[in-house]
Amino acid sequence: xxxxxxxxxxxxxxxxxxxxxxxxxxxxxxxxxxxxxxxxxxxxxxxxxxxxxxxxxxxxxxxxxxxxxxxxxxxxxxxxxxxxxxxxxxxxxxxxxxxxxxxxxxxxxxxxxxxxxxxxxxxxxxxxxxxxxxxxxxxxxxxxxxxxxxxxxxxxxxxxxxxxxxxxxxxxxxxxxxxxxxxxxxxxxxxxxxxxxxxxxxxxxxxxxxxxxxxxxxxxxxxxxxxxxxxxxxxxxxxxxxxxxxxxxxxxxxxxxxxxxxxxxxxxxxxxxxxxxxxxxxxxxxxxxxxxxxxxxxxxx
Amino acid sequence: xxxxxxxxxxxxxxxxxxxxxxxxxxxxxxxxxxxxxxxxxxxxxxxxxxxxxxxxxxxxxxxxxxxxxxxxxxxxxxxxxxxxxxxxxxxxxxxxxxxxxxxxxxxxxxxxxxxxxxxxxxxxxxxxxxxxxxxxxxxxxxxxxxxxxxxxxxxxxxxxxxxxxxxxxxxxxxxxxxxxxxxxxxxxxxxxxxxxxxxxxxxxxxxxxxxxxxxxxxxxxxxxxxxxxxxxxxxxxxxxxxxxxxxxxxxxxxxxxxxxxxxxxxxxxxxxxxxxxxxxxxxxxxxx
Amino acid sequence: xxxxxxxxxxxxxxxxxxxxxxxxxxxxxxxxxxxxxxxxxxxxxxxxxxxxxxxxxxxxxxxxxxxxxxxxxxxxxxxxxxxxxxxxxxxxxxxxxxxxxxxxxxxxxxxxxxxxxxxxxxxxxxxxxxxxxxxxxxxxxxxxxxxxxxxxxxxxxxxxxxxxxxxxxxxxxxxxxxxxxxxxxxxxxxxxxxxxxxxxxxxxxxxxxxxxxxxxxxxxxxxxxxxxxxxxxxxxxxxxxxxxxxxxxxxxxxxxxxxxxxxxxxxxxxxxxxxxxxxxxxxxxxxxxxxxxxxxxxxxxxxxxxxxxxxxxxxxxxxxxxxxxxxxxxxxxxxxxxxxxxxxxxxxxxxxxxxxxxxxxxxx
Ligand SMILES: Nc1ncnc2c1ncn2[C@@H]1O[C@H](COP(=O)(O)OP(=O)(O)O)[C@@H](O)[C@H]1O
Ligand SMILES: [Mg+2]
Numbered sequence: 001x002x003x004x005x006x007x008x009x010x011x012x013x014x015x016x017x018x019x020x021x022x023x024x025x026x027x028x029x030x031x032x033x034x035x036x037x038x039x040x041x042x043x044x045x046x047x048x049x050x051x052x053x054x055x056x057x058x059x060x061x062x063x064x065x066x067x068x069x070x071x072x073x074x075x076x077x078x079x080x081x082x083x084x085x086x087x088x089x090x091x092x093x094x095x096x097x098x099x100x101x102x103x104x105x106x107x108x109x110x111x112x113x114x115x116x117x118x119x120x121x122x123x124x125x126x127x128x129x130x131x132x133x134x135x136x137x138x139x140x141x142x143x144x145x146x147x148x149x150x151x152x153x154x155x156x157x158x159x160x161x162x163x164x165x166x167x168x169x170x171x172x173x174x175x176x177x178x179x180x181x182x183x184x185x186x187x188x189x190x191x192x193x194x195x196x197x198x199x200x201x202x203x204x205x206x207x208x209x210x211x212x213x214x215x216x217x218x219x220x221x222x223x224x225x226x227x228x229x230x231x232x233x234x235x236x237x238x239x240x241x242x243x244x245x246x247x248x249x250x251x252x253x254x255x256x257x258x259x260x261x262x263x264x265x266x267x268x269x270x271x272x273x274x275x276x277x278x279x280x281x282x283x284x285x286x287x288x289x290x291x292x293x294x295x296x297x298x299x300x301x
Numbered sequence: 302x303x304x305x306x307x308x309x310x311x312x313x314x315x316x317x318x319x320x321x322x323x324x325x326x327x328x329x330x331x332x333x334x335x336x337x338x339x340x341x342x343x344x345x346x347x348x349x350x351x352x353x354x355x356x357x358x359x360x361x362x363x364x365x366x367x368x369x370x371x372x373x374x375x376x377x378x379x380x381x382x383x384x385x386x387x388x389x390x391x392x393x394x395x396x397x398x399x400x401x402x403x404x405x406x407x408x409x410x411x412x413x414x415x416x417x418x419x420x421x422x423x424x425x426x427x428x429x430x431x432x433x434x435x436x437x438x439x440x441x442x443x444x445x446x447x448x449x450x451x452x453x454x455x456x457x458x459x460x461x462x463x464x465x466x467x468x469x470x471x472x473x474x475x476x477x478x479x480x481x482x483x484x485x486x487x488x489x490x491x492x493x494x495x496x497x498x499x500x501x502x503x504x505x506x507x508x509x510x511x512x513x514x515x516x517x518x519x520x521x522x523x524x525x526x527x528x529x530x531x532x533x534x535x536x537x538x539x540x541x542x543x544x545x546x547x548x549x550x551x552x553x554x555x556x557x558x559x560x561x562x563x564x565x566x567x568x569x570x571x572x573x574x575x576x577x578x579x580x581x582x583x584x585x586x587x588x589x
Numbered sequence: 590x591x592x593x594x595x596x597x598x599x600x601x602x603x604x605x606x607x608x609x610x611x612x613x614x615x616x617x618x619x620x621x622x623x624x625x626x627x628x629x630x631x632x633x634x635x636x637x638x639x640x641x642x643x644x645x646x647x648x649x650x651x652x653x654x655x656x657x658x659x660x661x662x663x664x665x666x667x668x669x670x671x672x673x674x675x676x677x678x679x680x681x682x683x684x685x686x687x688x689x690x691x692x693x694x695x696x697x698x699x700x701x702x703x704x705x706x707x708x709x710x711x712x713x714x715x716x717x718x719x720x721x722x723x724x725x726x727x728x729x730x731x732x733x734x735x736x737x738x739x740x741x742x743x744x745x746x747x748x749x750x751x752x753x754x755x756x757x758x759x760x761x762x763x764x765x766x767x768x769x770x771x772x773x774x775x776x777x778x779x780x781x782x783x784x785x786x787x788x789x790x791x792x793x794x795x796x797x798x799x800x801x802x803x804x805x806x807x808x809x810x811x812x813x814x815x816x817x818x819x820x821x822x823x824x825x826x827x828x829x830x831x832x833x834x835x836x837x838x839x840x841x842x843x844x845x846x847x848x849x850x851x852x853x854x855x856x857x858x859x860x861x862x863x864x865x866x867x868x869x870x871x872x873x874x875x876x877x878x879x880x881x882x883x884x885x886x887x888x889x890x891x892x893x894x895x896x897x898x899x900x901x902x903x904x905x906x907x908x909x910x911x912x913x914x915x916x917x918x919x920x921x922x923x924x925x926x927x928x929x930x931x932x933x934x935x936x937x938x939x940x941x942x943x944x945x946x947x948x949x950x951x952x953x
Contacts, residue, residue, distance in 0.1 A: 005409060005410050005411040006410070006479060006482045006483070006486070006492075006495070007405070007410035007492065008410065008492065009410055009411065011406075011410065011492060012406035012409070012410025012411075013406070013410075013412070014406075015402040015405060015406035016403045016406045016407070018398070018399040018402060018403070019399040019400060019402065019463055019467060020403070022395075022399060022459050022460045023422065023460060023463055023464060025441075026438070026441075026459070026460020026463075027426060027460055027464065028425065029437070029441065030434040030437035030438055030441065031428070031434070033441065034434055034436060034437040104329055104330075104333070112326075112327075112330045113330075116333050116334050119334060119337040119338055120333075120337050121572070123340075123341070125517060125521075125568055125569075125572055126521070126565055126568060126569075127520065127521030127523075127538075127539055127565060127568060128521055128523050128539070129523055129539045129564075130564060130565050131340075133542070133557060133558075133561055134341055134344040134561070137344065137357075137554075137558075138340040138342075138343060140355040140356075143356030143357070144356075144357070145340070145342055145343050145357040146340075148356070148357055149339070175336065232427055236430040236431075236432045237432070238432050238524045242523065242543065256433075259432060259433070259435060259436075260432075260524075260528075263436045263439075264435075264528060269439075269440065272435070273436045276434060276435065280428050280434070283427060283428040283429075283430065284424075284428045287423075287427045288424070290427075291423065291424055295420070478672055478674065480671075480672055480674035481674050481676060483639075483641050483661070483674070484668060484674040484735075485676075486640075486641070486660075487640070487641070487661050487662070487664075487666050487667070487668045487745075488687055488688035488739075489662045489663075489665070489688055489691045489692055489739070490662060490691040491662060494691055498687075498691075499676060502678040503676070503677065503678065
């Protein structure tokens, strides 16, 4: 493309400069900084705050110390918890519920669809702290809304945040984030030419056949996008901290909370940075998969 | 039974199927609605109650006493109308302006490798998240002497939100026909005039959307101010509210509920505004 | 008002040569249509004149000024874009006045001139509206108004009528013709619609694959198409083109797979001058120069009926001559009664002859 540009190259560079500075300073720099810090014993105060020492792989070795890797409150345990959290709340929960909602309301526009969609979006855009507080009340052991309802039907009423903390956090996160996949899938469904479905109708395909043979293949790329994005976000979310603080006894300590506790409870930045590094490497894996998919999609589009 | 021999459904069968379909639809909708609404119910009534507990019951009597207590609380009000606003608007302005300039350049100047740049941005921003990078971000802000300042919070948010903002804005600018600017160039306008008179007004809806999005992100953001601010005088509402309810004995619950409602209100209003003005256009990944 | 001259102008997009060595001079006040199929480089040529593309070779002159390296804003041009490009945030009046505003014309003078132009284009009642609040035809006029308001040297149009529906298009076409007569400014008009080009142009430049194939007044292009490409592109339906051979042994004639056409003496002279016996040629006859006949005609065509299309005052009869199709355009209010085999005769004066490479043999 050698189209005459509307903006000259120097002006274009000038326009990019402010954003470039921010992005270099707050995204590129931290990326390399964290790598550097993760090999030191840097702390907030004391001698090692000013003159951190190079400790090699110590921080990493401590993270992956096999003798206590999976003990409660250690990195391995946190990774396991994160794995369950991501798998059940993002992949199973948000993606599946989002697809169910989009499919359920597909071609059923009206005030009912509008209302449900709006409430889901509100759950998605409300500030973290507020939804955490609302759920704290909702899940409260005696008198919380959920237990009042369960009690009314004569069902057991556990103290959710104490007895089933991980389940609670998972359901909370599903509730919180489903709107994204719902919106993504709705727009994907809306983009399927109606004639495709009409053809299937004429041929006499059942609802299930239509879903399996026409709709799912057509929105496959959207499904992959949704899965990877919500996996990335869920993996990095700090919101469970606001509901449980990672407890009780580390049962909901996902890696984001683990990083926070390592770095800021005792201000052991070296160790915190090492955890951050591992998180970034995992993020990088997801992001690369996503990018390669995005590029092949664009190219074929 | 083969399809060819299948008899068409009778009138009664069709009616029955229709009714069944309707019932499924209503029951399903109600269940979905219940799932999303129930967790919020308590929060919508508790602020008006004088009882300080987490039980769901209608207030008796309805009272605005909790809101009065919020307005009497200098710390809470300062967090909400001063600190959250400063940080929200500060980051919003910076993000919107710098993202617009960058996106415009990416779209309209022949910068080599714009696609690589854009994808690189997306890649890095999804790798270097606030949670993963909290240590270096904290250390950097310490180094810059910006701990406990609004500016520190604003800068970090701006850096974090920019890649997505540039991505969204670029999509928006790309969707605008170049003939607008070209016709202005032919009409005799200089580059700067083309940008000021034509491009900027035309991309304004995109800027509004990005601005609202950035504001909402900062308004609701917790982790960044939580680690960068220790001084209660600088805390935004997101951190202030959290401090109510951990140190809380029971009496603060109703206060927190009232405060939560006030704190959520701008987000809801902005959502309604964007929805009404531009339609809730769906940008992939607008909420990070 | 100024002339526009291209000297060997080239424009390559990567490996694609959108404009490939174009030469022409458009004289002052002339209305030239660039006509050609989609993708042949018309828009690129226009944008080269406007300065929206940089030539990769050759040079461009407007008047006496070499503008090859001059920015668009300094070329003093008025241009109507295919999508009109009306600024959505400005009123119609502000849109029209924009070229004056960037020239720092004072507000009063600007308002007067906007009023004048708008009145002339019959959109003076709409000055306070926004582009989204007026019809397509009015938008088109607004963009014309914006292009003429500062009395530019050259006036450029890129398919300005293609976004209008058929009826409005005819109306707008007449109006543009009228306007051009009145204003008399040098104009270059891009279109892929031959009827539009015929109706509007002083001269038509027919383009194909980045080159100008023929540049001549409309009737000349119609009566003496320079190549089979031009012959095929102009006229509706297009000229019938049939492959054949020159036969000069015995009675001079063209021999095709299923026809024989005797040469008139002036044709024979031209053919003897340019071609030798047995040369491959393409003979062309326009559908309107053919007529049906009840009986076989010597030197005419015959073949089974392929299709009959009745279009109201005229009908198109297509017959199969060997492997080729031949269309006859007849003027009659009634549907013709046709036998299974159709005979067609033609006016030998109207025969076109082209070389194997498509070039015209001047037979007149
Ligand atoms: N900006 C561009 N980048 C690459 N190729 C282009 C560009 N503009 C036009 N072309 C190519 O140049 C050729 C001529 O295009 P154009 O002048 O728009 O044709 P027309 O207007 O006659 O339809 C086409 O093959 C087109 O694909
Ligand atoms: Mg074109």
